[in-house]
Amino acid sequence: MTGRVLKLAAGLALMLGATPAMAKGELHIYNWGDYTNPKLIEKFEKLYDVKVTVDDYDSNETMLAKVRAGNTGYDIVVPSDYTVKIMIADGMLAETKPNTMSNFKNMIPRFVNVYWDEGRNYTVPWQYGITTYAVNTDKYKGPADSISLLFAPPPELKGRINMLEDMNSVIHAAERFVGVPRCSADKADLKKVNDALMAAKPFWRTISYDTSTKMASGDVDVTQTWNGMGHRMRVANPAVRFVFTKEVMEAFMDNVAVLKDAKNIENAKLFQNFMMEPENAALASEFAGYDNGITGSHKFLPEEFANAPEINPPASATTEFVPPCPPAVVETYNKIWTNLLK
Numbered sequence: 001m002t003g004r005v006l007k008l009a010a011g012l013a014l015m016l017g018a019t020p021a022m023a024k025g026e027l028h029i030y031n032w033g034d035y036t037n038p039k040l041i042e043k044f045e046k047l048y049d050v051k052v053t054v055d056d057y058d059s060n061e062t063m064l065a066k067v068r069a070g071n072t073g074y075d076i077v078v079p080s081d082y083t084v085k086i087m088i089a090d091g092m093l094a095e096t097k098p099n100t101m102s103n104f105k106n107m108i109p110r111f112v113n114v115y116w117d118e119g120r121n122y123t124v125p126w127q128y129g130i131t132t133y134a135v136n137t138d139k140y141k142g143p144a145d146s147i148s149l150l151f152a153p154p155p156e157l158k159g160r161i162n163m164l165e166d167m168n169s170v171i172h173a174a175e176r177f178v179g180v181p182r183c184s185a186d187k188a189d190l191k192k193v194n195d196a197l198m199a200a201k202p203f204w205r206t207i208s209y210d211t212s213t214k215m216a217s218g219d220v221d222v223t224q225t226w227n228g229m230g231h232r233m234r235v236a237n238p239a240v241r242f243v244f245t246k247e248v249m250e251a252f253m254d255n256v257a258v259l260k261d262a263k264n265i266e267n268a269k270l271f272q273n274f275m276m277e278p279e280n281a282a283l284a285s286e287f288a289g290y291d292n293g294i295t296g297s298h299k300f301l302p303e304e305f306a307n308a309p310e311i312n313p314p315a316s317a318t319t320e321f322v323p324p325c326p327p328a329v330v331e332t333y334n335k336i337w338t339n340l341l342k
Contacts (some may be wrong), residue, residue: 027267029054029073030063032254033140037287044274046102050267058209059166062085067092067259076271077260078126081253082153082168082324084116094258096269098124103276111253111293115323121135123255125293127228127284129311130319131169131250134230138239139221150224151177155164162206162214162223167337170197170207172322173224176247183325190329194336197314201340215240216329227254228290231310242310253321 027044029036033056041052055074057063060083065070067087079087087093098104099112101119107125117123135144142154150161150173162332163170174196175182180189206214213234224235230242256275258268275281281292282300291311298306305311313319325333 005110008159024049025264025267026050027052027076027264027271028074029076029078029271030066031035031056031076031078032104034059035078035254035288040280040287040295043280043283044271047274048093048267048270050270060081070261072259072261073263074259075264075268077257077259078254081114081116081255084123084137084255084257085324087257088117088122092260093122093266094260094262094265095121096258096272097121098264098272101269101273101276103273106278106281106294106296107274108293108295114253115321116253117255125281126254126256126274126275127252127288127292128253128292129290130227130244130313131164131224131252132175132227132243132245132321133222133224134215134233134240134242136215136221136237136239137241139218144243145246147173147176147242147245149222149243151203152240153203153222157222158203158206160221161204162208162211162220163204164211164224165207165209167333168322169224170340171333171336172250174200176245176250182320182322183329185326185329185332192335194339197336197340212236213253226290227310227313228288231289231305231308234308234310245311246316249317249319251321312320 027050029052031054036054041054043053056247060080063077063079064083064086067077095185109119111125112120132147133150140157146179148155153161171193171284172182178192178196180192184190205220208214211223211229212233214220215223216236227242230240234242256272258265258272262268275284276294278294278296279300281294281297285292285297286289286301286305
């Protein structure tokens with residue numbers, strides 16, 4: 001659709017009482033790196049006559065530290081589920097009421113009453129996915145259906161594994177491996193987790209977020225990663241397979257949130273509503289490689305991606321979102337993680 005037609009459609013929507021279309025001005029977005037489709041931004045700019053800038057970060061913790069420091073100049077951030085919970089509790093986000101916006105009807109119902117934003121008063125979905133691992137089946141032809149491959153690998157994979165440089169994902173994976181509850185404060189449980197991590201460390205070649213480069217270069221044959229990245233890896237190399245484990249898998253959702261001190265809050269609200277339009281959610285997914293939480297978006301996706309095994313888990317797969325752990329547990333996690341990285 002051309003910009004001219006988009007603006008005409010937006011004008012009609014305004015006359016019909018929908019969200020105001022002609023906004024003008026600026027919008028400043030702070031998002032994960034390599035996660036924002038330029039076509040999506042271009043479409044928003046043409047539709048609303050808003051100049052958009054996008055800067056990127058590499059972790060929730062990096063973003064959170066910057067926001068806590070204040071005066072970021074950003075209007076929108078894209079925190080993961082547990083980080084949204086923290087930011088709402090700490091009064092960092094504007095209560096923009098996405099549940100009253102015209103496109104809210106498109107949100108998949110199971111993503112409305114979520115633990116991090118019950119009823120969706122602050123956020124809308126950006127992308128969601130699963131964290132397990134990917135395997136180069138040209139290099140490793142053995143069984144791969146359990147999280148144990150990361151912690152007790154066969155001889156041919158020892159020293160050929162990359163883990164994410166993400167404390168929560170690594171520790172929660174270890175919890176699944178040893179069979180203890182997530183966020184357990186029990187000292188015996190935490191010792192099992194720590195022992196499993198320290199025992200597995202010699203088997204890991206690297207601990208890095210740069211999963212695709214390490215797999216593509218042949219530096220490793222297995223990497224802990226996300227299903228969207230697994231899809232990108234397979235497109236580049238058909239021998240790569242993303243694994244849905246028999247254990248419960250960690251699910252995540254990144255969300256479009258507006259900072260409480262946003263200077264362009266009305267434009268930020270427009271962007272939230274914009275992202276609940278199926279065609280726009282599809283643009284985000286097509287670029288980033290993950291599914292989204294918007295009904296009807298799949299019909300706008302390329303067939304290969306819409307049917308990709310990485311975003312269509314088998315019926316037997318089970319996932320769970322993991323809320324933030326209690327502060328005392330996080331303190332222990334930090335000690336375990338610091339010791340692991342030595």
